[in-house]
Amino acid sequence: MAIADASTITLARQVGDQVTLKILGPVEATRDGCELALPGKKLQTMLAILLLSRGQVVSVDRLSFLLWGWNPPTTVDAQIYTYISRLRKRLSPEVELIRRAPGYRVDTKNAWVDIEVFEELAEQGRDRLAAGLFEEASQLLRAALGIWRGSALTNVTEYLTETELPALDEAWTTTTEYRIDAELALGLHRTLILELVGLVNRFPFRERLRVQLMAALYLSGRQAEALAVYEKGRVLLVEELGVDPGLDLVQAFRAVLDGDPGLFPLPGLRGERPAMRYRNA
The missing domain is CATH 1.10.10.10 (Winged helix-like DNA-binding domain superfamily/Winged helix DNA-binding domain)
Structure with a gap:
């Protein structure tokens, strides 16, 4: 079709x-x-x-x-x-x-x-x-x-x-994450920032959305803000849940520090076919 x-x-x-x-x-x-x-x-x-x-x-x-x-x-x-x-x-x-x-x-x-x-x-x-x-x-x-x-x-x-x-x-949320993955891969990062800010505020413990916001900010030339998103998430996870950031969030942090978008755990940014992480949507 x-x-x-x-x-x-x-x-x-x-x-x-x-x-x-x-x-x-x-x-x-x-x-x-x-x-x-x-x-x-x-x-x-x-x-x-x-x-x-x-x-x-x-x-x-x-x-x-x-x-x-x-x-x-x-x-x-x-x-x-x-x-x-x-x-x-x-x-x-x-x-x-x-x-x-x-x-x-x-x-x-x-x-x-x-x-x-x-x-x-x-x-x-x-x-x-x-x-x-x-x-x-x-x-x-x-x-x-x-x-x-x-x-x-x-x-x-x-x-x-x-x-x-x-x-x-x-x-609904996982389908939204999939859609954002696709649109980040299409280079629509600037248009996604406002939506992602709202989603991260709504779902503050959802690390995938935080990674996507970091990617959108970094790709828009806003490296310091991307790092601030990571740090806020790290503090929230430690203080509220008593856990450290997951691997994807840490990898996104390293991508921003190293200035290498290919390090983001978003396969669409690396030219790879993304793994289906959330099949329950």
């Missing part, structure tokens, strides 16, 4: 399909562009749980915990059945909710599901990055990240958020 067609295909699927299902932001469902009412946090949570199961059966016990925690109502089975029935009325026939012991599963058929499209585009982007096709990787990874509408699962129960949001946040 040509890279120029990737975003077009994604958008075509979203427009052409009758039903779209979204969890990368507030949980939402639409048909032909019109919003389908999902009144109440429990109904939104039920849909999100089923979509996150990727077509696997979710037991009634797990549904119960993610809806009510450790204190479900005595009528839990009846209430779960009611929520399933309400979703069926709104999503059928394009989406099928199937009873399978010990619980339920969803068959999204040809519906456009944002988490599925995100994962597909992110995987394609990582593959292009591994092949050294940095422009294509950047486009695909940007398309994947563009599907997000803010933080995921913003209108579900706290039990589902606590269980699933960390993995979704990790997927």
Whole structure:
């Protein structure tokens, strides 16, 4: 598939399909562009749980915990059945909710599901990055990240958020790191600095982002600032976590000191195919 067609295909699927299902932001469902009412946090949570199961059966016990925690109502089975029935009325026939012991599963058929499209585009982007096709990787990874509408699962129960949001946040962050790797390799370091400053402030213990910021600053002729980013990270790691900087961060420090961008642990800057460090995104 040509890279120029990737975003077009994604958008075509979203427009052409009758039903779209979204969890990368507030949980939402639409048909032909019109919003389908999902009144109440429990109904939104039920849909999100089923979509996150990727077509696997979710037991009634797990549904119960993610809806009510450790204190479900005595009528839990009846209430779960009611929520399933309400979703069926709104999503059928394009989406099928199937009873399978010990619980339920969803068959999204040809519906456009944002988490599925995100994962597909992110995987394609990582593959292009591994092949050294940095422009294509950047486009695909940007398309994947563009599907997000803010933080995921913003209108579900706290039990589902606590269980699933960390993995979704990790997927977003690692995909962002991949995209930045590709764009550093394309020589876009100056345009990345402001974004990276914000990301490092948001994720101060994430050493990969700190390495990327150091590289962007150094390549922009700001060596002293790159060293300051390292030192701030080193102090933070020692004082807050009691650990020394990791190998990549130390190597980035040496790259700045030696004035050799080829020493940065960013294979795209060395003309190498980068190793896939984060396959869980």
